[in-house]
Every structure is written in structure tokens, then in C-alpha cells.
Amino acid sequence: MTSKRISSPALRRRQVLGGAGAFVLAAILPAGRSRGAGMLVEDATASFAPNAYIRIGSDNIVTMILPNIEMGQGIYTSSVMLMAEELGIDPQSVRIEAAPPGGGAEITGGSTSSMTEWMPLRQAGAAARTMLQQAAAARWSCAPGACVAQDGYILGPTGQRLSYGELAADAANLPVPKDVVLKTPAQFRLIGRPMHRLDSQVKVDGQAMFGIDVQVPGQKVGAVAACPVIGGHVGHVDTQAALKIRGVVAVLQIDDAVCVVADHYWAARKGLAALDVQWVEGPNATVDTQAIYRQLEGGLSSSAILADHHGDAQQAITQAHGRYSATYRQPLLAHATMEPINCTIHVRPDGCDIWTGTQVAERARDTTAEVTGLPKDRIRLHSQYIGGGFGRRLEHEYVTQAARFGRQVSHPLKIIWSREEDITRDRFRPAYLDHLEAGLDERGYITGLTHRIVGPAVVARWEPSGLGANGYDDDLSVGTVITPYTYPAYRLEFARREPPGVITAWWRGVGGTRGLFVVEGFIDELAQRAGVDPVAYRREMVRNNPRALAVLERVARESGWGTPLPPNCGRGVALQFAFGSYLATVAEIEMAGPHDVRIRRVTCAVDCGQVINPDQIAAQIEGGLIFGFSAALYNEITLEKGRVQQDNFHTWRVMRMNEAPGRIDVHLIESTESPGGIGETGTAAAAPALANAMAAVQKRRYRFLPLLSPLNQPSGHEKEQQG
């Protein structure tokens, strides 16, 4: 999604948790589990709480409450760095706590975390530091400006020294300053320098608590099966055999799902296997993949929404020296986060606790209030580490489901979706069909470009107010309207088609991932048509865009673009401006045969503005690329009789280490622009860079995803129109 819909976290005073919060924490920590660095705490009741994010106790313990949720992107580390930079403390000494619903960002997603935190968290740190300086100055009767904050101490003009803990009580009585002075980049000691992740230790020790690891005293575990056809419901259920399984205590039902509850998950799974459920499959029981693609094809020639335009692109094409068009197709995609969907809930008459990993804590809380009839302030949501987000946990239907099952029992209930349930009942990245036509000048460069997107508007379901007045979902602008290129004339159309039988949702780099595969593929085709080197062609197109030009030149140099390669090898390039960052990517591959793709090397040059933690930029791009390559090569969700046909890693293939690139080099371009997003840029770059490389080796275009689809073979569906 684009950044504009993500509301900034407000600097508001957070409700202090009652004793119950601390009690729960103690209860869920198994004996011997330490509260070491990186463990999420949930009991920050401290004397000094200048804002929503910082707590300093008289015991000198500094706790930071982190507005965006950690799902691998390293946001806890960079959030702490931003605050610690201004506060003047060692980030490694900080305790961390996930913000409760209403206390942080409404939503973690869209590669917006660093963008939205850049100012507020530094201001929060600076405000706390200012108040500590004022408190010290009052003790020493000197000017606050004469007091220096350093490594957890305020140092006075004549060698005095007080720890933050010693000053906390005094500082708490001071008014929160409205305007604070922030450090200049030249004064940064943390920002822009590599720092080890704060969550690494607990994650390598196996101590990090993910949602699925939560253990609440008295909890039972539920194995869930929902109707395999979306829109269907539970018909007859025979519980006799299931209840005979040792350890099974109950079989619960809601309209579209059943849950076998047991002492442990294996007993629940056996109970679920023994349960005889007749599903009433409903109208979607006839949907298959071809029906979805046929529906998209209908949108290529129907009426459409005019999403964006400048100049008269159609006239430019009509009058052009040459014309070129192509149609691209992309499939439904699952998320398949390594941590399968789960949620633990304890619904009581007077309140409710939820332990889960979610990118939308407020929504999850609110829906639980609706289901249970409890007021929102009686519902506590305890955010856990997320074992992979990728947009999956921007949905919260599993929390709703847990609440609907959980309200039927008095004990805490943990529901776990099997991997099969996790994939078949995922909410999928939509399938799209894109048609582009370009008018070209004598040299083969664009004079006018029309682009039609056929597919759903994810935002219309997810956040209806985000849908444009004309029915456009501006997530589709990433990689299309938002681009490093300027076209003399441009027209973007959107024919909205909501597919039957599936629910579509966000996915890592949604708009950028879908848009760039199409646009960067098409530009590569134009370069090929013009007989111009793909890098040179793009260089010409961005000659007035210095940031884009810089990443392109850098990647060409670092990748050895144009240097000779062994037989069956080739390179592909992709250039992008997405999520506020510029990225140029070169994939170098070898193809021993049309089915055997080895990615020898990937080189990226990135300008993502001011960098907080440079090594984590590289980590996000490396991981994002592999996530994108995996989908680009292998993945497509298909349906038959309304049922999803992929259900585990033998049918939903994920790139393995021996299929991953031989090396990935990420080159950061120094920049003082505001931070851009990074978590999704690599994923967006993967498919176009790889497809363009495959096209270079195989001498034919790859317009369908997944790239190894038979549709991309010489006998497959390929039509070109040249004028």
C-alpha cells in the first residue's frame, strides 16, 4: 500500500497497564526463561514517562515502547536507535515493549515504519533528554544548556554526574517541552552506523516469544478447519469419533469453521482428522483458476476508470513512428509465513486478553470487542514477535475467529492453523492482467504510453475509505504512476474486477511488486526492440532524474554490466522508485535449460535517503529479493471446484538455500533525504530483474508469472505487435 493511508503514530500518553499485565507476563514466562535483551517486557510502570514511547525508572531501567511491530524488518532496533540517539543512552541497555493497541502505529506495513518514525521518535528522545537536563540543572542551579546528556548520565558543568534513574522522579514533575532541538546529522553517533539487531540474541537462543509460543496457565489448544470453499459454511458435524481421541476436550463450531480443542495440539489434530464434517460449499464451489483469468481478460476491453494521465497518450501513439504493445499476467499469491497463523485468547465475563502477532493491533482489539460484546478498554492485546508478516498479518480475521471460538469456553484457548489451513485459507495477493501500449519515436523511445490494469482494488475491502472517489485504488500507482521515468504523454486505466472464490489482500510490496514486473519488463522489451542496451535505454529515460541516474550508474558499474559472461548466462536490470526509495538491480543468471535457473549474483544500488541502520538495509534487500525470486519462479495459487490446490511446501514451493543467489551485493548511496521504505523494495525488484535476465538468455520474453510457467515457453501464449 502507499504511505498516505498510514496514519502517523500520535504522541499521546499511553494508558498505563494495570497489575494484570505484569501478572500475565510472569505467567507466560516458563521457568528459566530470562528477560534478556530483546525479550519483550510488558510491565513498564516507571516514574518518568514523558511520552508514549519512553519510560525511565528510578532503578535506572529505560524501557522503550515501540510503535511499529517487529516482524523481521529490524524496526525494533531502528526505533530504539532513533530514541537512544537523542536520549543519549546505549541502545543495548534498553528494555523493549510492543505498544498496545492505540499506543502506537495503527498499522505496521507498506514499508512505512522508518518513514513515519523518523521525526516522532527522535522528538520523543529529545524531549526526555531535555527534561532530564532541566531536572539536573535545577539540582545544580545551573543553566540546562550547560548540562550534557551522555550514556545514561547528565553531566554538569563542574563535573557533576547524575544517572537518568536518579533524575527520573524530578523530571516527571516537569512540563513536556513543545519544541525540542534535534541533533544534526553531523552529531549522530548511532544513526547511520551499523548496529547489531537488538532481537538477535533471543532469537538465536530460541527464547523469543512468537504468538504460537504463548503459554497461558490453563490454556487448551485448538486445531481449526474452515470450509474449504470461501463463502461456504458448516453443515452436519459428527463429533463422536473426535471426542474419543485421547486428550480432546471439546469440538467448537462457528458458521464457517470447526475447532477441535485438546490438551495439546497433536491430540487436537487427530481429533480434527477424526471429525466428520459435511460442508455446505455455497456458490463458489464451481470457481476455478481459469474463471478468474477469464474475468480479468474481460477487463482488457471493457470500460475502465481513468486513474492518471497527462498529455494525450492515445494521440501520441496514433501519431508515433512505431507502436509496441504487450500483455502481462500475474497470479494469486499466498504469504506462507514460517509461523503459521495462530492466536491465543482468554475471554472472560469481565474482560479479554489476546496474545498474537499482528500488524493491526487496534483492528484486532476492536473486532474482539464486537464479537465478545466487551468494551474496548476491557480487551488487552499483547503483541508478540511475528514469525513473518509480508502483509499476512495486516489481516486479523484469525483474531476474530479465535474470539468466536474463545467466547464458547471459559479457559484460555490457543488456535493454531495447520500449514495446510494457513495456505488454503490465506488471503491472497490478487491476480492481475496488465496491457501496455507505447508510441515510439525513430530511436525507439516512448512518445506516449497507455497502461491498463485489470484486477481488484484490495483497499476497497481492507479500508473502504481509502478507495478513490472514482473507484481507483492508488496502491496500483506504485511502479506505474510513481516511477523514476517521465513519459511525454501517459494514461493509466483501471478496470476493477473482484475475483470470485478468494479474498484478496496485501502482500510484500503489493503495488510495487505487481507494477514493476510489468513496467520494467515492458521497458526492457522496448530497449530490445530499439536495439539499445537495457541500461543505456533507461539511462536515457532518467537523464533528468539524478537520484535514479545515480543508482543506475552505480549498479551498472558494480555488477560488471556489459562484461563478457560464460555460455547460457545473462543479466537483467530493473530500475525503480517505490516506497520513497530508489533502487537499481542487476540479476546475473545461468540457465542450463529452460527449467533450470541459477541466480549467480545480484547487485543492487540503493538510495533510500537518510539511513538509520545501514546493514539492515542490506539485510532487507537480500531477504526481499529472495522472497520475490521465490514467487517469481515458482508460485501460483490455483483453484479447482472452489478449493485452493496448494497446501504445503511441496505444492507451495519456497526458494531454498541451494537455489538462492550465489551472492548479493547491496551498495548504499549516501543521502540526506528523508528515509524511504526498504522492506519491500527488494521483493519488487526481484521478478523484473530476473525475468529480464531470463529473456536475455532465452531470447524470448517472459510476460507471465511464475516465470517457469509453460505459458512462457516458446509454444506458450505470446503475442507481439510491432508497427
Added chain:
Amino acid sequence: MLTLQINGKSVEVDVDPDTPLLWVLRDVLGMTGTKYGCGTAECGVCTVHVDGRPVRSCSLPVGLIGPRKAIITIEGLQADPVAAAVRKAWLDIDVVQCGYCQPGQIMAAIALLKKIPNPTDEQIEAGMSGNLCRCGTYMRIRAAIRNVAAAQGATP
């Protein structure tokens, strides 16, 4: 009652013999460092050691193990020098992202390095390609294992 040796301790569990070790660890013994990912031995996040071999605990029925096999989980590596070296390498180059697969990756890496202290890249890939990572940390896992091997080679 079945008797198992887990992290050097003898424990008795009252479960059906077809119960996978994974769920005994997680739901009966409360040891949640070992993760559930696929249930079909395809992803490796549930990897533990049984007599030194990396096995997928999701597909190992406890009834097949017996009371004498030494089961080691991610929680049971405190005194293990190879484990310490592996963890240090993981921390040094910040391998983890979401971290969910990492206990399994680390268990696989330790078993690999104990069997082959100085593995070639092919041996690293053969030993580690059964372990999926959705965040895509493979580049750094590879590098971390190479670093352990290099460090061990330097100080035999």
C-alpha cells in the same frame, strides 16, 4: 508413559506413541524454542538433534525414539562449544530477521559443523537446503557457517 532423554535429563511423558516429538516438546514440556512450520518435514524449523543427527521433530513419533537416544533442543546447548561458535557467528553478522526459522537453522548448522568442521559451499548447501527461511536470510546463514568453519580452522 514414555521415557525420553531431553537435554541430558530423563523425562516421562504420558502421550500416545504416534505423537510427534515436536508437540511433546512444545505442548507437553513447554519448550517452545523448537517451532512448528509444516508438519511434513519439508521446512526444517522443528529441527532437533537425536544422537547428534539433525531430525525434523514434527515427523518423528515419540514412540520410535526410546529411552536411550539423546535428544538435544535449541534450549539444551549451553555447554556446547560448536553451538556457542554458531550463535556468535549468527550475532556477528546479524543473520536473523523474523527469527522464526532460526532455531531450526542453528540446529542444522551445528549438526553440519560437528560432522564436517570445514564444509565446502556444496556441503553447506546440501546440509542446509532442507531448512526454509521465508525472510530470505540464506546469504547470511551461508556466510555465518563459513565464518565458524574459518574460526575453527584457525584455532583447532
Added chain:
Amino acid sequence: MTMTERGLGRITGMLFALLASTGIHGARAADAPDGQYLTRAADCEVCHTRPGGTPFAGGRAFAIPGMGVIYSPNITADRQAGIGAWTDDQFVKAVRDGVSPGWKHLYPAMPYRDYAYMTPDEVKAIRAYLATLPSSAARPPENTLKFPFSIRSAMIFWNLVNGPASSHPDDPAHTPSWNRGRYLVEGPGHCAECHSPRTFTMGVSTTNAYAGADVGGWRAYNITSSKTDGIGAWSADDLATYLSTGHADGHGSASGDMGDVVSHSLRFLTRQDIGAMVEYLRDIPARSSTDGAPPAVTQPTATHDQADSHGAMLYAGACAGCHLPDGSGRQNPVASIAGARTTLGAANGQNLLQVLTHGSALQTATGTAAMPAFHGGYSDQDVADIANFVMHHFARSSTTVSAADVAKAKTASAPE
């Protein structure tokens, strides 16, 4: 280190007394027949149950080459859909003579010729057991048979040529155990139905008995005592372990129909009965077959195949999680595939492709040992590359399969 030492708690050693031991008095049990035991020995459930359906409610499809598709009937006690309204004698006549009430001749997918080894009392015991199970009103689909087989009375002539044999008295020249083994193998076990080639009238060949046959896309291997083509080189212990658990180290695991036979039938038989079957099987005259060159077990080495071939890469990722690079089985001994005819390239890789494209599920004492079908996430070429790697890796076999073979294997299994 040997494979056995490396294994994780191998299936507990089963040392079978092969010669007559207490409890065996020839073909018949001394006591009153045990209906449940005989129902299992005759493996009624697998054929009379649709995948995922109520046990014994029928509906499983059988594609008979040249004849068409027939569906097994419901044999639960339901009076309309099942056999609840039949008399005991009618049931006996159906099971032993292939003639059901109303003189409807059963099709030879029903091994009544073999079941005639059972006495009427034994068959009645099966019926009595079936009557204790939940009944089902499910009706299987209509058969889709080609002329002339669509005319049931054609079976009269079929029976004249291939039809039921008469009674089978114990052969005094052999031990009681051997006779018990013959009864189980030739009778309720109906092993020949799959493992013997068919004659041109689709009858079971007697001249080439147990020399192997193609069944529903699989190769039912030669199980004569031929040391090269059959099971003559297997030890008695290995054979017994394989029959009763579906797995023997060095010989791989049962999958496909044989997996079903172990899951629903053989694993419930007593040690004595398994031993008796082994004794009889090892006495079946050696016959050669076209199952392919005898598999040569070779220990995989690091150098004899390309570690970076596409198939090797796929194996390391998708297969080694259970089977390990050396094929010894990672967490479950059932996953030990080294030495199996299937991984050694027997029958032109036919069974290997069947397992890869249809998966396998073997019921064991510690739950289901399952392998998923890999064709969904992997292309036909990928699956062929895996198979070719496996055959070369484990046996240096020169057998190769193509993507087209994989496509064929995907559809060549018995319809369900």
C-alpha cells in the same frame, strides 16, 4: 557406520521362527474362525472403501485394462445399499464363487477364485464381523464397462476359463507352516492378483505366477524366489519385517497398493502367520521377468554424480529432509530408501514416478508415515530430474525418465 547402526530405533527386531511353531496346524486355525482377523487377512477394507469414505461402504474405482471401470460394492450391513439383506449362504457364494444373489456374476476384480481357499465357516465369520461395524447407505457409482464385459453373464464364460478352483487340501509333503503360508498367500492374501501377470483373458497366469505385473500405473514386482528378479536374495527376516511393517532396511518401504495392503492387512497378522507366508513365498519357483536388470546396491559417494545437477539440488531441498543424502532415512526408518528396487531404477523408474507424483501413506504402529505428492509444486521436468538423480545416485542406474513419463505417471494411477 552401518545403516542399521545409524538408524533411529529401527522397527524392533522381528526374528521369525520360520518352521512350524506352536499354534500352526496347517492351513486352518484350530480354533473357531476369527472374523476380524480373516477380514484383515483378506484385505477387504482397502478395495471396499472409497478414499476418505466409510470403511466397507464401497465405491473405490478399479480400471481394468480393456474392460472399463468398475466400482467396489458396499459390503456394510445396510439392507438396501449393502449386504444386510443377504443370507449367510448368499454371502459365502459371492465370496467363494463370485456369484451374488440373483445369479449376478461378480467381476474378477473380486478375487473369489482366491477366496475359495477359505471355508464357508471362515467366510461366515467375516460376514459376522462386518455386521458389527457401522453400516452405510452409500451407493457406489455405476460401472462403466465395455462390451462384452458389460454383460454380467459373460462372466460365466470367463469363469469357465479362469474360474474358481476347487478346494485346496493341505499338502502333506510340506510343513504345516508352509501349508498355512500357501493358504494365506494364495487364499485370503490374494497376492497373485497383483503380482502375477494376466493372461489374454485377464485371468491370473498360473504358468508365470508371481513373476510381476503392471497394476494401475505401478509395477507389482516379481516375488518369486529368483535371486535376481525376485525376492530370492532377501533374508527371511527382511521379508518378514517388510510384510509386517511395510519396511525393511536395504529394501525400502511399501507404497501404492502394497502400502495399503500392509496398512490394512499384513501388519495385523501374527508373527507365525507372517513367518508362514515367508516360508511359502521363498518356496515359489524362481521365474525370470522383464522387471529390468537386477538392481545393484551401491553406496552413494560424493563423486559419482554431479552434486550441482538440477536433480541433486532438488533432492537436497525437497527430499533429503526425510531421506537424507545417503537414503538412510532421517527421522523415521520408513524413509530409508537406499537399496529399494524403486530407487534403483527397477521397472524403468515406473514406481519411483508413482511415488513422486502420488505420494505415499503407510500406517505403522506409530502413526502414518506419509510422503506428499510432489507434482503440484514441481514441474514435470523437475520431477524427472529428481527421479533421474535418485536412480543414478543410489544405483548408478542408467535408467532415465522424461517429463513426458512424469505426465503419464500423474494420470496412470488407478482412478479414485
